[in-house]
Amino acid sequence: MESPSTRSHSLEVIDVIEETAEAVSVVFSRPEGETFAYLPGQFLTLRVPGTPEDGTSWAPRCYSLSSTPAVDPHLQVTIKRTAGGYASNWLCDNAKPGLVLESLTPGGRFIVSDDPDELVLLAAGSGITPVLSILRSELTGSSASITLIYANRDRNSIIFDSALAQLEATYPNRLRVTHWLESERGLPDAAGLRSAFPASTITTSAYLCGPTGFMDAAVAAAVAAGIDRARIHREAFASLTTDPFDEPSLAPDSSNDVATVTVTLDGTTATLPWPTEQVLLDTLLAAGLDAPYVCREGNCGGCAFKLLDGEVRMLINDALDDYEIGSGVRLACQSVPCVDEITVEFD
Incomplete structure (x- = not known):
């Protein structure tokens, strides 16, 4: 199967485990030559075949990894049937060894980020x-x-x-x-x-x-x-209404006003012009930076960053709670600048 985007990887099912009458665990081998590193609590975004009836070729869905990276050699997601849920029912009915599905690299912020006793x-x-x-x-x-x-x-x-x-x-x-x-x-x-x-x-x-x-x-x-x-x-997960496997269409820069953003991503810091009518994610992708994202709709939190200095406005927010907002967390796919100088950081 040919990868639909440079961000995706082919995963082969090597086992299917019936957990309950309504839930299965699907075990994938890791891609050859890929570490496919993940942290406990993160998820995979899988590209499930769609149906002619609903007019879609693919149904992208996010499923949490139930495997543990330091313990398990393979990747495992666990899926429970939901009433009217096309993708969950398709996987429960059709997943079997040898099936190959496309997946984005692991993502998500639901990880142990503090040091609790x-x-x-x-x-x-x-x-x-x-x-x-x-x-x-x-x-x-x-x-x-x-x-x-x-x-x-x-x-x-x-x-x-x-x-x-x-x-x-x-x-x-x-x-x-x-x-x-x-x-x-x-x-x-x-x-x-x-x-x-x-x-x-x-x-x-x-x-x-x-x-x-x-x-x-x-x-x-x-x-x-x-x-x-x-x-x-x-x-929490929200349903995806667009296909994150497609290469993104970047919003055109129609603004004459430009702010400046200093961004730290993957340990590297860069300073870029940021058009005031363009969301931060598009600015970073247009500059060739590998910024994280999944839904681009403001409801998954996959593109979250920390606002260190300056002010931004989010067009949509269905992923962050009030405490996260108060702590400076924002969504790159929905943030536009409100001041001339802004500093941000991606974990």
Whole structure:
């Protein structure tokens, strides 16, 4: 299969594991000659074949990696069927060894970025996927104590049930797993989740992944437990409406006004003219810089950067919460300059 863009790679399926009646793990071999490095908690963007009925050739979707880079030799994503979800159902029905799919290199900001003595991980349903990667990484690579609170509809819908039990048995002094089953307790709420938290310290961090309602309750529980808001991290995906595998069409520079941006990217710093009617991502790509991005729509956070100096305006923001905005995080695909001199940095 020919790669649709220079940013994509061909991944071959080498195994498919049935996790539950509604979820499978798809294992890929790493591309030859490519390290395909990733961090625990990141995701792959896969190009799933589309259908003539909906008039699309491809259906790009983001799926979190459930594998752990320091532990697993291969790449693994775990996919749960969703009602009316074309791509998830297609993969559950059609993924088999030998299938080749295109993938962008791993991306995402849902990674352990602080240095906690204690971790609280909260997941619901398929939200366990990046959380498992983080959990295994921290158990093998740190000394942190970990509490996992995992919500599901019922016992049969728990993804990685036996793997989690084995981890808890292997690390009895460091890992505590609490299952929240809606069939027994109803939907998770902040008070109930809070009751499962350990005694909080200033170096406790919380990482959350699941539906919006669950994560809102989890954030409220973490705040009530006394966890610093800077140490509460949440992951969410929005559906892609464009194909990030296509080479981007850069917005034309129609402005006579030009700001100046100093950008640090991949350890290199450059100073560039930035037309005031052009988003930062287009400015960087036009200058030949390999800026990160996925959706270009303001809803995935794949192009997030830190605003160090100056002021920008975002046209759309469906990815960053108020705390991230207050901390200076912005989206390159939606940011236009508001002042003459701006300094930014990409992690």
